[in-house]
Amino acid sequence: MLRIENLHAGIEGKNILKGFNLEIKPGEVHAIMGPNGSGKSTLASVLAGRQDYEVTEGSIEFLGKDLLELSPEKRAGEGLFLAFQYPIEIAGLSTINFIKTSVNEIRKYRGQEPLDAVAFLKLMKEKMALMDIDKSLLSRSLNEGFSGGEKKRNEIFQMAMIQPKLAILDETDSGLDIDAIRIVANGVNTLRNKDNAVLVVTHYQRLLDYIIPDFVHVLYNGRIVKSGPKELALELEERGYEFIKNEISVEEEV
Amino acid sequence: MKTEIYTPERNVVDDDRTTIERTILSDYKYGFVTDIQADEAPMGLNEDTIRFISAKKNEPQWMLEWRLKAYRHWCTLAGEEPTWANVKYPPINFQDIIYYSAPKNKTNSKSLEEIDPELRRTFEKLGISLNEQKRLSGVAVDIVVDSVSIGTTFKEQLAELGIIFCSMTEAIQEHPELVKKYLSSVVPITDNYFAALNSAVFTDGSFCYIPKGVRCPMELSTYFRINAENTGQFERTLIVAEEGSYVSYLEGCTAPMRDENQLHAAVVELIALDNAEIKYSTVQNWYPGDKEGKGGIYNFVTKRGICKGNNSKISWTQVETGSAITWKYPSVILKGDNSVGEFYSVAVTNNYQQADTGTKMLHLGKNTKSRIVSKGISAGFSNNSYRGLVHVSKNAANARNFSQCDSLLLGDKCGAHTFPYIEVKNNTAVVEHEATTSKIGEDQIFYCNQRGIDTETAVALIINGFAKEVMNQLPMEFAVEAQKLLAISLEGSVG
Ligand SMILES: Nc1ncnc2c1ncn2[C@@H]1O[C@H](COP(=O)(O)OP(=O)(O)OP(=O)(O)O)[C@@H](O)[C@H]1O
Ligand SMILES: [Mg+2]
Numbered sequence: 186m187l188r189i190e191n192l193h194a195g196i197e198g199k200n201i202l203k204g205f206n207l208e209i210k211p212g213e214v215h216a217i218m219g220p221n222g223s224g225k226s227t228l229a230s231v232l233a234g235r236q237d238y239e240v241t242e243g244s245i246e247f248l249g250k251d252l253l254e255l256s257p258e259k260r261a262g263e264g265l266f267l268a269f270q271y272p273i274e275i276a277g278l279s280t281i282n283f284i285k286t287s288v289n290e291i292r293k294y295r296g297q298e299p300l301d302a303v304a305f306l307k308l309m310k311e312k313m314a315l316m317d318i319d320k321s322l323l324s325r326s327l328n329e330g331f332s333g334g335e336k337k338r339n340e341i342f343q344m345a346m347i348q349p350k351l352a353i354l355d356e357t358d359s360g361l362d363i364d365a366i367r368i369v370a371n372g373v374n375t376l377r378n379k380d381n382a383v384l385v386v387t388h389y390q391r392l393l394d395y396i397i398p399d400f401v402h403v404l405y406n407g408r409i410v411k412s413g414p415k416e417l418a419l420e421l422e423e424r425g426y427e428f429i430k431n432e433i434s435v436e437e438e439v
Numbered sequence: 440m441k442t443e444i445y446t447p448e449r450n451v452v453d454d455d456r457t458t459i460e461r462t463i464l465s466d467y468k469y470g471f472v473t474d475i476q477a478d479e480a481p482m483g484l485n486e487d488t489i490r491f492i493s494a495k496k497n498e499p500q501w502m503l504e505w506r507l508k509a510y511r512h513w514c515t516l517a518g519e520e521p522t523w524a525n526v527k528y529p530p531i532n533f534q535d536i537i538y539y540s541a542p543k544n545k546t547n548s549k550s551l552e553e554i555d556p557e558l559r560r561t562f563e564k565l566g567i568s569l570n571e572q573k574r575l576s577g578v579a580v581d582i583v584v585d586s587v588s589i590g591t592t593f594k595e596q597l598a599e600l601g602i603i604f605c606s607m608t609e610a611i612q613e614h615p616e617l618v619k620k621y622l623s624s625v626v627p628i629t630d631n632y633f634a635a636l637n638s639a640v641f642t643d644g645s646f647c648y649i650p651k652g653v654r655c656p657m658e659l660s661t662y663f664r665i666n667a668e669n670t671g672q673f674e675r676t677l678i679v680a681e682e683g684s685y686v687s688y689l690e691g692c693t694a695p696m697r698d699e700n701q702l703h704a705a706v707v708e709l710i711a712l713d714n715a716e717i718k719y720s721t722v723q724n725w726y727p728g729d730k731e732g733k734g735g736i737y738n739f740v741t742k743r744g745i746c747k748g749n750n751s752k753i754s755w756t757q758v759e760t761g762s763a764i765t766w767k768y769p770s771v772i773l774k775g776d777n778s779v780g781e782f783y784s785v786a787v788t789n790n791y792q793q794a795d796t797g798t799k800m801l802h803l804g805k806n807t808k809s810r811i812v813s814k815g816i817s818a819g820f821s822n823n824s825y826r827g828l829v830h831v832s833k834n835a836a837n838a839r840n841f842s843q844c845d846s847l848l849l850g851d852k853c854g855a856h857t858f859p860y861i862e863v864k865n866n867t868a869v870v871e872h873e874a875t876t877s878k879i880g881e882d883q884i885f886y887c888n889q890r891g892i893d894t895e896t897a898v899a900l901i902i903n904g905f906a907k908e909v910m911n912q913l914p915m916e917f918a919v920e921a922q923k924l925l926a927i928s929l930e931g932s933v934g
Binding site: 283325 | 881883888892893894
C-alpha cells in the first residue's frame with residue numbers, strides 16, 4: 186500500500202532523510218524507533234504533505250498513486266491519517282464541529298454523500314465509547330486547554346471517526362498514562378483489519394506490548410539502519426541505540 | 440491613555456515558501472451595476488444643492504432650515520476633516536460628488552408592485568425578495584437605492600401594532616412631531632465633520648418607532664444599495680423605542696465595483712426609553728476596492744444610541760467586511776440608571792482595506808454596565824484598528840465595563856492596532872480591558888489539511904471560531920449569511 190524508495194527530504198536547506206526506504210503492505214503494523222532528531226517526525230510530515238518540507242530525491246507510492254503529487258487534503262481523502270506528535274489548537278471551533286467537517290470533506294472527496302446528523306451522532310457515540318472519551322471534551326474548542334493526554338486521545342478518536350487506510354501515529358504514547366495507553370492501543374487494534382495498515386513512531390517498547398508490530402525499524406541519521414521482528418524493540422529497550430551506532434560504524438569501516 | 444499593542448514589521452518574504460503571503464482577490468459578487476435611469480442633482484455642493492434635495496422631497500420649511508443650519512456649520516469646518524483615525528486617503532473633493540440620485544420615476548411607489556422590474560431583478564440578484572409572499576420569514580425590509588427609499592415591506596402588519604417603519608422621507612411628511620423631537624437629539628448636527636455633512640444633505644434612510652410596551656414581532660431591516668456613479672450615499676436612520684418596548688433592527692449594504700472611491704456618510708440615532716431594548720445589527724459589505732486598493736467605498740459613519748430611560752439596553756452588533764475605508768464608532772450613552780450598552784464587532788480587512796472602528800461607552804447613570812467585544816481580522820496589506828473609549832462620569836456609581844479586543848492576522852504584511860482610552864471619574868467603577876493578537880498559523884492550516892479540509896475551508900473554520908462570540912449575537916436569519924461573507928471576503932488570502 187505504501188512504498189517509499191530512496192527518499193531524500195529536508196527543511197530549510199537541511200537534509201534530514203537521506204535515502205529512506207520502506208514498504209508497508211495492507212494489514213501490517215510497522216514500528217519506527219530511533220533517537221531524538223533522527224527524522225521520524227520529518228518522515229511523518231513528508232508523508233502527510235507538509236509544504237515546508239522539500240523532497241529532493243526519491244518516490245512515494247500510496248495505493249497505486251504518486252503521493253508526492255497530491256495535496257495534503259487529497260492524501261487524507263485517499264486514506265492517509267497522521268496522529269500528530271503535537272496537535273494544534275483552534276479557538277472557538279468546537280472539536281465535534283471540526284471532526285464533522287473533516288469526516289464530510291473526506292466523504293466528499295470520495296464522492297460520498299455527507300453524513301446526516303443522525304448517522305454522524307451514531308458513529309460518534311460508538312467511537313466515543315471505544316475511546317472512552319467524554320462528550321464535554323468534544324464540545325470544547327479544538328484541543329484548547331486539553332491536557333497532553335486528552336490531546337493524544339482526541340487524535341486517536343479522530344482516527345476512529347475517519348477510519349483511514351494508513352494511520353501514522355507520531356509518538357501517540359508519550360504523555361499518556363498507563364490506562365490511556367491501553368485505551369489508545371485498544372482503539373487502534375479494534376480498527377485493524379486486513380485492508381489497513383499502521384505506522385507507529387515511538388520511543389518505548391510499552392506501546393508495542395499492546396499494538397504488536399509485524400516489523401520494527403530503527404531510523405538513524407535519516408535512514409533505516411536496522412529492521413527486525415517485534416523482538417528488536419525489546420533489544421533496543423535493553424541496550425539503547427549505542428549498539429546500533431556501533432554496528433554502523435563497524436560496517437562503515439568495512 | 441493610548442497603547443499600540445501590535446505593529447507588525449513589513450518585511451519581504453520569499454513567496455515560494457510562505458503560502459500565507461499570497462493574496463488573491465476574491466470576486467466581489469455584488470459589484471454589478473443596474474441600468475436604470477436616474478434623477479440626479481447637479482454635481483457639487485452649495486446651498487442650492489440643499490434646496491434642491493429638500494424640494495425634491497417636498498420637505499416642510501423647518502426641515503430645510505435645519506439642513507441649511509447644518510450646512511453652514513459644516514462650511515465653518517472646511518478643511519477640518521478628522522485626521523486622528525489610523526487611515527490614509529487623499530483629500531475628498533466634496534464638489535465632485537452628486538448629492539442626490541434617485542431611480543427615475545420609480546420613487547414613492549405606493550405599492551411594491553410598482554417598482555421598476557429592473558430594480559426588482561437587482562434585488563433578486565442580491566438575494567432580497569421584494570415580494571412579500573416570498574420574503575424571508577419574520578423580516579420586514581426597507582430598501583434604499585442611492586438617495587431614496589424605494590419601498591418598505593410589511594408596513595400594514597406593523598401598523599396594526601402601532602409600529603412605524605418607513606423611509607425617513609415619509610416620516611418627515613407623516614410624523615413630523617416625532618422627527619422634530621428626536622432627530623439630532625443624540626448626534627447633534629455639530630457633532631463632527633461627517634455628521635454635519637450628513638445633516639445637510641441626507642436623502643433618505645429608515646425611521647422606526649416602537650410604541651410603549653410593544654415587542655416588535657419581526658426583524659426590521661434596511662438594505663442599502665449604492666448604484667449610480669459619482670454619487671455619495673448619505674442616509675439617516677432614527678429608531679425610537681418607547682417605554683418597555685423591544686426592537687431588533689438589521690442593515691445590510693452593497694455597492695457596484697468602480698474605480699473611483701464613493702463616499703458613504705451615514706448617521707444613525709437610537710433612543711431607548713425606560714425598560715426598552717434596541718438591538719441594532721449591521722452586515723456591511725460595501726465594495727472594498729480591488730486587489731491593488733483602487734476604488735471602493737469610504738464608509739464614514741456616526742452611530743450613537745442613548746439609553747435615556749432606566750433599565751434600558753442598546754446593543755450594537757456589526758460585521759464589517761466591505762469598504763475601502765471604515766471610520767465608525769457605534770456608541771452608547773448610558774444615561775438611565777441600570778442601563779446596559781453592548782458592542783460586538785467583527786471587522787475584516789483584506790488587500791488594501793483600512794478600518795478604524797470601535798465604540799464609545801459613556802457611563803452617566805448609576806449601576807450602568809457596558810460590554811465590548813471586538814474581533815479584528817486583517818489580511819493582505821490591510822490595516823485594522825480598534826479604537827474605543829470607556830468613560831465613567833463622576834455620578835456614575837458602580838459602573839462596570841468589560842472590554843475584549845482580539846486581533847487575528849493572516850500573513851505579516853497586514854497590521855492590527857488597538858487604541859483603548861479609559862477615563863474614570865468615579866472610584867466605584869470597575870473597568871477591565873483584555874487584548875490578544877494571534878496569527879493563523881501554517882500549523883493550524885496543515886492540521887486541517889491533514890484531516891481532509893482544504894485551505895479555504897480551514898481559514899473559514901478558524902475565522903468563524905475566532906468571531907464566534909460576535910456571530911452568536913446576530914439574528915439567526917443573518918448569522919449564516921454573515922459567516923459566508925466572512926469566508927468570502929478572506930477568500931484567497933491564505934494558501
Ligand atoms: N524547521 C526546521 N529547521 C531546521 N531543522 C529542523 C526543522 N525541523 C526539524 N529540524 C531538524 O530535523 C531533525 C529531525 O527532526 P524530527 O522532528 O524529524 O526528529 P524526530 O526523529 O521526530 O525526533 P523526536 O524523537 O525528538 O521527536 C532534527 O535535528 C531537527 O532539529
Ligand atoms: Mg518527532
